Amino acid sequence: MSDDAVNPEEVRHVAGLARVDLDDDEVDRFAGQFADILEYFETLDEVPEVDREAELTNVMRPDEERDSLDREAALENAPETEDGYFKGPNVS
Amino acid sequence: MTAQTVQQGDLVTVIGLEVHVQLETDTKIFCGCSTEQTDEPNENVCPVCLGLPGALPVLNEAAVEAAVKIGKAIDADIPEETRFHRKNYYYPDLPKNFQITQYDEPICADGDLEVAVEGDRRTVTIERAHLEEDPGSLQHVGGGGGIDSADYTRVDYNRAGTPLMEIVTAPDFRSPSEVRAFLAELEEVLEYLGVFDAERDGSLRIDANLSIIPEAEIESGDVTDIGADALAAANRTEVKNISSHKGAEKALAYEETRQKNAIQRGRAVEQETRHWDESRGITVSMRSKEEEKDYRYFEEADLPPLRVSGWKEEIAIPELPSARRERFQAEYGLNEEAASKLTSTKQVADFYEDVAGEFDPDLAATWVADNLLGELNYRDMDIVELEGRLEEVTRLVELVAEDEITAKNAHETVLRGMLDDGEAPDEIVEEEGLGKTDEDEVQQAVVEAIDENPDAVDDYESGDDGAINFLVGQVMQKTGGSADPGDVNQLLRAELEQ
Numbered sequence: 001m002s003d004d005a006v007n008p009e010e011v012r013h014v015a016g017l018a019r020v021d022l023d024d025d026e027v028d029r030f031a032g033q034f035a036d037i038l039e040y041f042e043t044l045d046e047v048p049e050v051d052r053e054a055e056l057t058n059v060m061r062p063d064e065e066r067d068s069l070d071r072e073a074a075l076e077n078a079p080e081t082e083d084g085y086f087k088g089p090n091v092s
Numbered sequence: 093m094t095a096q097t098v099q100q101g102d103l104v105t106v107i108g109l110e111v112h113v114q115l116e117t118d119t120k121i122f123c124g125c126s127t128e129q130t131d132e133p134n135e136n137v138c139p140v141c142l143g144l145p146g147a148l149p150v151l152n153e154a155a156v157e158a159a160v161k162i163g164k165a166i167d168a169d170i171p172e173e174t175r176f177h178r179k180n181y182y183y184p185d186l187p188k189n190f191q192i193t194q195y196d197e198p199i200c201a202d203g204d205l206e207v208a209v210e211g212d213r214r215t216v217t218i219e220r221a222h223l224e225e226d227p228g229s230l231q232h233v234g235g236g237g238g239i240d241s242a243d244y245t246r247v248d249y250n251r252a253g254t255p256l257m258e259i260v261t262a263p264d265f266r267s268p269s270e271v272r273a274f275l276a277e278l279e280e281v282l283e284y285l286g287v288f289d290a291e292r293d294g295s296l297r298i299d300a301n302l303s304i305i306p307e308a309e310i311e312s313g314d315v316t317d318i319g320a321d322a323l324a325a326a327n328r329t330e331v332k333n334i335s336s337h338k339g340a341e342k343a344l345a346y347e348e349t350r351q352k353n354a355i356q357r358g359r360a361v362e363q364e365t366r367h368w369d370e371s372r373g374i375t376v377s378m379r380s381k382e383e384e385k386d387y388r389y390f391e392e393a394d395l396p397p398l399r400v401s402g403w404k405e406e407i408a409i410p411e412l413p414s415a416r417r418e419r420f421q422a423e424y425g426l427n428e429e430a431a432s433k434l435t436s437t438k439q440v441a442d443f444y445e446d447v448a449g450e451f452d453p454d455l456a457a458t459w460v461a462d463n464l465l466g467e468l469n470y471r472d473m474d475i476v477e478l479e480g481r482l483e484e485v486t487r488l489v490e491l492v493a494e495d496e497i498t499a500k501n502a503h504e505t506v507l508r509g510m511l512d513d514g515e516a517p518d519e520i521v522e523e524e525g526l527g528k529t530d531e532d533e534v535q536q537a538v539v540e541a542i543d544e545n546p547d548a549v550d551d552y553e554s555g556d557d558g559a560i561n562f563l564v565g566q567v568m569q570k571t572g573g574s575a576d577p578g579d580v581n582q583l584l585r586a587e588l589e590q
Binding site: 017018019055056057058059060061062063064065066067068069071074075082083084085086087088089090091 | 117118119123124125126132133134135136137138139142150151152153154155156173180181182183184230231232235239242243244245246247248249382386395396397398399400
């Protein structure tokens, strides 16, 4: 990374992709935090290279049905539900 | 070529497709939840397809087999190694906020499919075909139900994780009607392979890229030979939300006209994504979507790579529709139209071969292609609905072949009765008294008709040949329509000459 700074435009773009609405103060704050996070990743450069575990290929399962969750359990953690559906805001 | 292209000879339409087809498996692509359609929301869901933390996807072998079959049918390469990627985007139909799909190492590459377009044979290049998971389904509730105006969203993840194959063509199409012909052929092939069910709701979804370029950019002789520069120079629109052959033809015809009108009025065509609104019959601009880099594709570390190129040899596929069409013409002496009708689905073709094996192939063709398919079509029925009753249709053909009933009665009374009332052919023949009347009975009716209609006899004898038709009608009435009118005519003449 040539430059630690993350510019505000990049933050706005990423926020747009994540559908998060940020005000100008937040954009500035996140620009700093993004830069910090990217820096943490650079720590990985110091990890020595290790051989991968034996190479796995073709891990598959037969086309056999297994029990699904009960609907109640599936919806249990949803903040809002309606008639068996997850319910959320308008997503235009 | 459409009328428009001919009229506006200086412009050419260029179309490429991304076709999503649902693969017929019992369970989802990465978990054991059923793919059965149900009206109950969120019934077929589990931690994997709900994207709950820590859940591990495991690939469904049947989906890979189906992909290899498709690859074989379109003569594609199955690379030595193929793998999955995560495509990141944030929308509530994706519980994980990414879709597991394939990116730069798809399971099928460089295939093609031959299509008959208005009498011409055309080869459409299929650049790639890859496996991926379907998202869930959203309902936009309230505010008139539109996406923009809805009050809130309801989400059902039953469909999330259903295996899909995305088939990507080269920009080889020059008209909406070519697209329709291609989709019909593709569907036939997929149904023959047994990996696809056209009747299933949402089983076929199409995105189409369309642009208009100057005709001068086409290299002489080959309509698919367009310079890459010319394609890159033209703005294209991507039309989404197409779900049938007919819809594709209509949506693209609309889009073709819209772009040509813009060009002819000197306006630029914008590069954008448009939504096909089936009910209004128009395409509408969608708000700008992510660019490819925004999807931040990266390798799906939870799924080890696949090495299945050897499966291409191991997995057998049935004779495909185009080969079968040609064989039907050669083996049974059918014309192209009949061969085409009779190979339209595997079930129809299999049934035809059964019947043609027992009786005269021409008679079998008339019965299966014209009578049976015609009556089914009229009733909006499919041959699969006759499963278990096809022997009855064979029996009906036998009754005709052995001259036990007339062809007219067999078709108009027996076949229709079988389809409408679910009765067996012999029952209907019995109830309606359709068995061909024996000769004595016909002779008796002839004598009676002559005795009872002296006026008609006088007319005939004084040279009015038309009077014979009246007498034939009388005999037919007496025999309940089961006599052969030609025979009756001859018998009457013989009797009157005496």
